[in-house]
Amino acid sequence: MRHLADSDAWKMFDSTHLQFSSDPRNVRLGLVADGFNPFGILSTTHSTWPVMLVPYNLPPWLCMKWSSLILSLVIPGPKSPGIAIDVYLQPLVEELRELWDVGVEAYDAFSKNVFQLHAALMWTVHDFPAYADVSGWSTKEKNVMDNILGTVLNLKDWTKDNYKARLDLADMGIRSELHLRRKGDDKYTIPPACFDMSTLEKDGFLQVLRDVRVPDGYASNISRRVNLKERKISGLKSHDNDILMQQFLPIALRGSLPSHVTRPLIKLACFFRKICSKTLTVSDIASAEADIVVTLCELEQIFPPCFFTAMVHLVMHLATEAKIGGPVQYRWMYPIERYLSHLKSYVRNRAAPKGCIAERYIVEECLTFCSRYMEGVETIFNRPTRKMEESTRAVSSVALGNRELTQAHRYVLFNSDNIYQFREMHKSLMEDELRRGHSRISNAIIHKHHMEKFCG
Structure with a gap:
């Protein structure tokens, strides 16, 4: 599978809607929504939500390019729309329904005739906070990498191996070697687990990540996120966690933990790397779907039960989702987030001019830069234009x-x-x-x- 057209979902859609799939000129779309603060000032609370459409009829190297994205609407701030996002999306939903039911006249440059073009919305692409708003489901801000790093490095507020986790083991009557040990009248000690790192092992693990150098645009500067003095790593973005899981975690873990602990963690990293490949093989996905069950069972023998949050359980379904939906690079947020970061760099006005209402000025500034730069218009050509035949008055020079x-x-x-x-x-x-x-x-x-x- 190299394109979404190779996926089971695409083929099932074609077999269900024969009239739509009989004309290859009909468009398949994906809807993307995400919020961000374009001003880059922590003291300015603002959340602008561009809503874009991704046309999937293009070849693989053009699907997720910035030039292919269609800006459908912009939801201004200063706050996130939350559950009221359906009110803002209603005009777009009506247009999509019209494109599906009725269609719109379009010109075919190849056959040189006019035909009725239809469009179908295949799926939506969001991160989990936006997914909660759009779908109305309650979701959670954490990933698998947070659980792993927080637990093996014993980071405060991140680790899943704590006092309450050891009490859970005692209540379940399992792994007695990890139960709390009484020390004195009212004090208890937490016995070390097989995944605990010594100070020297933590230094070696973090030093490997500190020495990481990647090409420009491949990931952020991961070395800046590593604090050797406090022996912790923080401030990682979702894409950084993805790069660490797939590329650097297997290297950094070797020599820092016993082999029976690193083996299933490396298998987990290989699983993510396999399902995130640009080209997927159905047989490889089937084997990954079977192997991940064994990998999670091996991890259950190492980490406490509270390690296995909803996000860790979700790993069970990722191979099946890749088999149904096709390669994941067409359905994840990383190209969109990079595009939003690119747009953010264009905003120059950091404060409202004198005499302007600050909130109104911020909203107008956001709408202006989004509507111009997301359509690919250069800065110096942003002046309003009007066709000569549309006006009977003389056009003044600028x-x-x-x-x-x-x-x-x-x-x-x-x-x-x-x-x-x-x-x-x-x-x-x-x-x-x-x-x-x-x-x-x-x-x-x-x-x-x-x-x-x-x-x-």
Whole structure:
């Protein structure tokens, strides 16, 4: 399976709705919603919710690209819509129902005729907080990696091996070697477990993660999240946890814990790496579905019962979900979250001008930047435009400043084929000067010199 069209859900939909699937021009969509604070200021509480549609009729390398996302609506802040999100989604739902029942006239450039285009919403893509709002189900903010790191490093408020967990073992009458031991009249001690790390083992485990170096864009700077002095790791994003689980946890665990403890944890990491592959094989998914049951049973022999939260239990169903829904890279939030982070970098106005109501200004600023940048419009071309035939009045000219003129000039040059030869000339000149050993002149100065020469 390389595309969602190879999944069981897609094939079942085709067999159920033959009239829709008989025309390959009909569109299949996924709905994505997430909230974020675009201003980057902790003191400014704001939650803007873009709602996007993902067209799945595209090839694998275009499905989740930023240029393929369709901004359907923007829910302004300053607070999360919560359970009232259905009110904001109602116009979109009505349009989707119309696209499914009636369709819309569209032009086929290949056959050069007009046809009735229909669309179907295949599924929605959310993180768990947004999933709770959209579906109305109660969900929880934690993942499997939090349980593992918190327990093996014995992190306060994160570990699943605590006083109450040992009392649970005594109540269940299992693993007597881990029961609380009386020390004095009113004091008890917690005997060490097989997954407890010594101080030296914690240092070695964290040092491996501290030395991790990854390519740009692969993950955040994980080394900054490691605190060797306090022997803890914190501030990890969901994608960082995913990278740690699939890539670095098996390496860091070796030499820090006994083999009978690391073996099932490494098998768990391999399971996540297998189901998150770009290409899935049905036979491999079937074997992973059977192996994960054994892996979780092995973990139950190591960790206390409270380790197995709802999220750990959910691992049981991930292989089945991959078999039904297809490759997971089309149904997870990471491309969307990166896109929201990219949009966040465009917001420049951090405070409301004098005389403006702060809340109204923030809302207008959010709507402005979302509607412009999520449609791929460049900054200097954000001025309102109007077609000449739509107005009988004379169109007034707009005066541009020196900076805007320079930006517009360079934009035209960089998007024109006529400048290609000058780019190659610029590249060859840079290579020649570098070969002559002009190491004292930085690349930035050379670049600026030639840009001023060829671009004015």
